[in-house]
Amino acid sequence: MLRSLRGVEVEQAEDGAAALEKLAAHPFELVITDLRMPRMDGLELVRRVSATPRAPRIIVITAHGSERFAVEAVKAGAYDYFRKPFDVDELLAVVTRALESVRLRDENERLTGELNLSRSLVFSSESMGRLAQLVQRAGSRDVTVLITGESGTGKERVAEALVRASPRANRPYLRFNCAALTEELAEAELFGHSKGAFTGAVKSRQGLFREADGGTLLLDEVGELAPPLQAKLLRVLQEGEVRPVGEDRPVKVDVRILAATHRDLRKRAAEGQFREDLYYRLNVVQLRVPPLRERPEDIPVLSRMFLDRFSSRFHTGRLELPEGFFERLSALPWPGNVRELENTLESLVALSTDGELDLALLPTEGTASTGVSATTSLAEVPPRGEGEASLGLKERVEAYERGLILDALRIEGGNRSGAARRLGIGRATLHDKLRKYGLDSAPEEGGEGKG
Numbered sequence: 363m364l365r366s367l368r369g370v371e372v373e374q375a376e377d378g379a380a381a382l383e384k385l386a387a388h389p390f391e392l393v394i395t396d397l398r399m400p401r402m403d404g405l406e407l408v409r410r411v412s413a414t415p416r417a418p419r420i421i422v423i424t425a426h427g428s429e430r431f432a433v434e435a436v437k438a439g440a441y442d443y444f445r446k447p448f449d450v451d452e453l454l455a456v457v458t459r460a461l462e463s464v465r466l467r468d469e470n471e472r473l474t475g476e477l478n479l480s481r482s483l484v485f486s487s488e489s490m491g492r493l494a495q496l497v498q499r500a501g502s503r504d505v506t507v508l509i510t511g512e513s514g515t516g517k518e519r520v521a522e523a524l525v526r527a528s529p530r531a532n533r534p535y536l537r538f539n540c541a542a543l544t545e546e547l548a549e550a551e552l553f554g555h556s557k558g559a560f561t562g563a564v565k566s567r568q569g570l571f572r573e574a575d576g577g578t579l580l581l582d583e584v585g586e587l588a589p590p591l592q593a594k595l596l597r598v599l600q601e602g603e604v605r606p607v608g609e610d611r612p613v614k615v616d617v618r619i620l621a622a623t624h625r626d627l628r629k630r631a632a633e634g635q636f637r638e639d640l641y642y643r644l645n646v647v648q649l650r651v652p653p654l655r656e657r658p659e660d661i662p663v664l665s666r667m668f669l670d671r672f673s674s675r676f677h678t679g680r681l682e683l684p685e686g687f688f689e690r691l692s693a694l695p696w697p698g699n700v701r702e703l704e705n706t707l708e709s710l711v712a713l714s715t716d717g718e719l720d721l722a723l724l725p726t727e728g729t730a731s732t733g734v735s736a737t738t739s740l741a742e743v744p745p746r747g748e749g750e751a752s753l754g755l756k757e758r759v760e761a762y763e764r765g766l767i768l769d770a771l772r773i774e775g776g777n778r779s780g781a782a783r784r785l786g787i788g789r790a791t792l793h794d795k796l797r798k799y800g801l802d803s804a805p806e807e808g809g810e811g812k813g
Contacts, residue, residue, distance in 0.1 A: 373390075377399045378399050378406060379401045381393065381407060392418055393419070394423065405431060405434060412439025416499070419463060420439065422442075425445070479493070480494070482523050485660045493649065497520060502527050502529070505647050506619045506620070506646045508623070509622040509649050510622075514700055514701030518582060534577035535577055536577070538552060545588040545590065550607050554604065555606050566606075583623060589637070654696045654703065658692040664700060668703070668704050676712055678711060687719065690724060691724070709762065712762065713761070713762065
């Protein structure tokens with residue numbers, strides 16, 4: 363039953379057991395409890411409520427002569443206590459202090475979370491601010507987290523923020539792309555192997571789980587993990603142990619698992635493509651990174667950062683932004699999310715002339731591109747003014763080529779052989795160009811949108 367007490371909504375429970383049921387069903391900011399109650403006394407209620415995540419403030423009512431029990435309640439987690447008999451003003455004074463402390467706690471958590479996530483991602487939207495608060499909350503607790511979201515939204519950056527907020531922040535943090543290797547190689551990479559366990563195993567290896575012992579392991583694109591490896595991962599989550607390839611005895615490990623995917627794992631589990639029990643083990647806490655189209659207010663702040671970065675890299679000097687530039691960017695769907703925005707602006711700056719950006723080079727609405735429009739050719743770019751600080755032909759061609767390579771890698775999901783075929787070049791040539799442009803260690807590189 364809800365009642366209002368000077369602007370504060372109040373719900374009554376007949377005893378401590380009933381209060382726990384209400385707290386489990388609905389979040390409350392404050393609990394006021396007597397010490398003596400049937401079924402469960404106030405001290406036990408304080409202990410149980412204080413042990414829950416984001417526990418509400420608890421105020422204990424004590425009778426004259428039972429201050430000792432009130433002190434025990436405070437030691438058990440109660441915020442404050444007051445004595446009977448009391449008047450309404452005394453009660454409201456204590457309630458006001460408790461609720462203000464809750465507000466300050468939430469505000470501090472929000473600001474700390476935004477500061478943490480802003481070290482990896484640039485944003486100003488409310489949805490990303492809410493995500494930052496959840497990242498801070500989940501990061502500080504040693505639970506498995508499933509990070510979901512479309513490609514290019516920044517899932518790997520969210521994982522980095524989780525690690526920074528974690529008690530394991532100073533311990534090893536390793537990452538593994540579950541789609542990058544064949545099943546046999548992925549098993550050896552994750553779980554380790556003994557010497558001679560398979561062809562090419564010239565020496566034993568610990569594996570990423572043992573290397574990350576005491577720390578954190580991010581399993582990127584976990585939805586691509588082969589079914590036999592899903593079973594082995596489930597064993598790690600359930601038993602805390604791994605069995606290296608070629609060895610009979612399991613090895614205990616203490617690793618916090620973060621998993622990221624752009625796929626709907628619940629749907630894949632229903633279709634029999636992903637183990638349902640593994641899905642629930644991974645999905646203890648789920649953090650969804652919203653796509654860029656759901657937070658258009660982030661586009662101007664992201665764009666300014668990228669424009670500053672690329673104008674400095676390409677030595678273009680100060681860029682003049684055409685009228686309506688940010689409005690035009692915000693109106694585009696950006697199916698490739700932050701990664702696509704970054705690559706588009708990189709190409710746009712590289713092809714700028716006389717310090718100006720040409721809106722005609724932007725992708726049109728409804729098209730997906732990680733660079734300039736496919737109909738744009740270098741011959742259409744206006745010539746550089748004599749003596750100007752714009753890029754020379756060589757630098758402009760290289761910037762355009764780099765954008766084409768990134769585009770091919772994105773379309774092929776990071777598969778280098780597929781990207782080479784799409785570009786019409788050999789794999790060895792692609793590797794040379796990846797090294798040339800500093801992309802050899804990150805086939806799906808995307809800066810802010812990585813992951």
